[in-house]
Amino acid sequence: QVQLVQSGAEVKKPGASVKVSCKASGYTFTSYRISWVRQAPGQGLEWMGWISTYNGNTKYAQKLQGRVTMTTDTSTSTAYMELRSLRSDDTAVYYCARTRGDGTFGAWGQGTLVTVSS
């Protein structure tokens, strides 16, 4: 079955960087994009961007441009999301999601809590 397994919780200081991983299994990794979606505590869902696992093309939400980088390692079917210059309002659960060509998030990772605190 399709599974996306994310790395564990992180605690970071303001200004630091975090890199979250998402290991896919149960399907052909390069057949679907991977999106990243975050959810601040008690808040709604915010799309951060996607990466094509086929050719590495990316699309990022404008508000995160310059601070976020999404990459993949096709040899291990793993996607990564790095967020730099962390602020307290980056505290959130970060999800990876297998993304169909139209933008539908058909399968999700379990989420990774990133806490930014001094």
Next chain:
Amino acid sequence: DIQMTQSPSSLSASVGDRVTITCQASQDISKDLNWYQQKPGKAPKLLIYIASNLETGVPSRFSGGGSGTDFTLTISSLQPEDIATYYCQQYNNLPYSFGQGTKLEIK
């Protein structure tokens, strides 16, 4: 950017009730709309895609409708396991965007 507005923000209903949640887009998105269910502490789960198509494995008491700017998610007979927050999501234009969520509780 396309804004998605859900109503109500929260809803209390009894087991067996018919429940309807609405989602309005700030511009015409055709049928480029999905619905997700999120239970506490869990990742969202896809329920409905392309406005009205039931994802495999989702109970048939869930249905979706609408096009253009106005959409609905209906649960025909509320079950205790349906307690969750529901989100709509548009994919007509980047950036993809979600409604603010509707929290469904049992009365």
